[in-house]
Amino acid sequence: MLELSHVSSEYSGKTVLRDVSLAFHPGRVLMIVGPNGSGKSTLLRTAIHLHPRTGGTIRLDGSPLETLTPRQIAQKVAYLPQSRNVPDITARRMVMHGRFPHMSYPRRYTEADRQIVTWSLEQADAQELADRSVRTLSGGQRQKVYLAMALAQQTDTILMDEPTTYLDIAHQLQVIALAQKLAAQGKAVVLVLHDLPMALAGADRLAVLHEGALCALGTPEEIYAGGIIPKAFGISLNRVQTENGWQYYCSPLKP
Amino acid sequence: MRCLPRFSMESRQRNKKTIRISATLIAAVLVTAAMSVCLGPVMISLPEIGPVLLGRDTDSVAARIILFSRLPRTCGCLLAGAALAVSGAVIQSVLENPLAAPNVIGVNTGAGLAVAICCAAAPGIFWITPIAAFVGALAGVLLVLLIGERTGASRLTLVLAGIAVSAVFSGAVDLILAFVPEALSAYSDFRIGGFSGITMRKVAPAAAVIGAAFGAVLSLTPQMDILALGTDTARSLGLRARPVRVALLAAAAALAGAAVSMAGLLxxxxxxxxxAARRVSNGDSLPLLVYSALGGAAFVTVCDLAARTVFSPYELPVGVVLSFLGGPFFLWLILRQKGGHRDA
Incomplete structure (x- = not known):
């Protein structure tokens, strides 16, 4: 399990994260929400040492993060970054790169690696794209391939930064369903999302960041009841009871 | 399991394509190498080459021409072409910049400055030029890497640092040539580049460096593939991106430095x-490097052959032929990118 304790971080002397304590529990979908610039992406990057922290401690399965090699971290935590390169290789080849942390010299793929890649492509609904060049795919299709690559890492924890960007609504819901399915398999799944209603509907727990600080953490029900989202975002948040449970919607604050 | 047959089929098709292209390029290298040895003011037939290479004929006129002129020249062309092309492929991949080349990271200007200093300070000592070129090329790149490293070694920082260092070095070369005009002639030969008068004593040390650096680059191809996914993704996959990038650039500098030390600034x-290699490779680094090595070897050998035979008995510097072919290609590349047809 990845645990952050009193973590702070900055960019060029400007504090971006302040005193954040958060644990990514197995079997749960944690959604991180917050206004632009609230430190959501930095939180994920700092959590796996892609961005240096200026204070606090981070432990992965009990070990301080700084005592682990990048490869050891990558074997336990997969990360889907917000901005990605688009190399001129097939989608299958790209997903195979997800096996990199598990390969030792001379880095040859085994039959087990290939089966994991096939499973990952199927899970991300990208099997039809497997033999196409990533450069010829649409933004949404590329997103699926990157998602499959993260799945191919076969880690206990998966961090996804804006995984629904470029996806139409049906595929956005598929990503949320996949996150819940992975959590049901015992993985800790963490998503940074901009879509508040979707985050509230799909999360087991929600973390609300505001100006670099964790201002609320709890179940969607608790977060709604706490009234923190309207304050953090400057919006009005409401909900209606449906046969699928509570559905949330946002509207501008009335003057 | 359903997709396993497709896996092996795709893999087989890719392997077949790789073998076909590699075989074509190997054939091109062999043909151009044979032509380079055979063609010239004195024509040598193919059957004459075998006994010379096997050491059975060392005294005939043909043997002397092959051993002391054509063979060193051909080896020099093959090695320099392969080394420069692989160096360029590595630099373009690592810096993710299709317009990057050895000169962008300070190789050429570093070598040029060292040679200009030697031409001015030690005129007439010709054996020192290749050593100076190699040391200068490496020093130029190390300086660029050092500056990049201190500022975080981002790809853009390295390119900008390379341009800045190159500008300073070029200014220093101009200053030296302004104060010591006698050095201009010797420096000019180096700047244009060429294989005239090359000997095995010049080729052998460069070959050792090129072999070692090429081996190092080949051993890092899986890391190069991961690096192509972007720094954040590469690091999240467990790759130590910065040391790998620095190691690859250092190997690329050694390749280019060794080539420049025997052939001048090509x-x-x-x-x-x-x-060209990127267009026929499947996006992976290994075929790209192999195609670049073979293609570079054949291309430089052909250019050198053209340089010394087209206006025979006069000989053009090979750098001139390369520039006449390279300039238009560069323009085409820029215009094509501007048209936005496809990412280069």
């Missing part, structure tokens, strides 16, 4: 050949 090889 322009455009490191730009043209990797681009």
């Amino acid at each position: 322009g455009f090889v490191g730009l043209i050949v990797p681009h």
Whole structure:
């Protein structure tokens, strides 16, 4: 399990994260929400040492993060970054790169690696794209391939930064369903999302960041009841009871 | 399991394509190498080459021409072409910049400054030129890497640092040539580049460096593939991106430095050949490097052959032929990118 304790971080002397304590529990979908610039992406990057922290401690399965090699971290935590390169290789080849942390010299793929890649492509609904060049795919299709690559890492924890960007609504819901399915398999799944209603509907727990600080953490029900989202975002948040449970919607604050 | 047959089929098709292209390029290298040895003011037939290479004929006129002129020259062309092309392919991949080449990271200007200093300070000591070129090329790149490293070694920082260092070095060369005009002639030969008068004593040390650096680059191809996914993704996959990037650039500098030490400043090889190789490779680094090495070797050998035979008995510097081919290609590349047809 990845645990952050009193973590702070900055960019060029400007504090971006302040005193954040958060644990990514197995079997749960944690959604991180917050206004632009609230430190959501930095939180994920700092959590796996892609961005240096200026204070606090981070432990992965009990070990301080700084005592682990990048490869050891990558074997336990997969990360889907917000901005990605688009190399001129097939989608299958790209997903195979997800096996990199598990390969030792001379880095040859085994039959087990290939089966994991096939499973990952199927899970991300990208099997039809497997033999196409990533450069010829649409933004949404590329997103699926990157998602499959993260799945191919076969880690206990998966961090996804804006995984629904470029996806139409049906595929956005598929990503949320996949996150819940992975959590049901015992993985800790963490998503940074901009879509508040979707985050509230799909999360087991929600973390609300505001100006670099964790201002609320709890179940969607608790977060709604706490009234923190309207304050953090400057919006009005409401909900209606449906046969699928509570559905949330946002509207501008009335003057 | 359903997709396993497709896996092996795709893999087989890719392997077949790789073998076909490699075989074509190996054939091109062999043909151009044979032509380079055979063609010239004195024509040598193919059957004459075998006994010379096997050491059975060392005294005939043909044997002397082959051993002391054509063979060193051909080896020099093959090695320099392969080394510059691989160096360019590595630099373009690592810096994710299709217009990058050895000169962008300070190789050419570093070598040029060292040679200009030698031409001015030790005129007439010709054996020192290749050593100076190699040391200067490496020093130029190390300086660029050091500056990049201190500022975080981002790809853009390295390119900008390379341009800045190159500008300073070029200014220093001009200053030296302004104060010591006698050095201009010797420096000019180096700047244009060429294989005239090359000997095995010059080729052998460069070959050792090129072999070692090429081996190092080949051993890092899986890391190169991961690096192509972007720094954040590469690091999240467990790759130590910065040391790998620095190691690859250092190997690329050694390749280019060794090539420059025996052939002078050959322009455009490191730009043209990797681009052509990229078009037929499948996006992976290994075929790209192999195609670049073979293509670069054949291309420089052909250019050298053209340089010394087209206006025979006069000989053009090979750098001129390369520039006449490279310049238009470079323009085409820029215009094509501007048209936005496809990412290069």
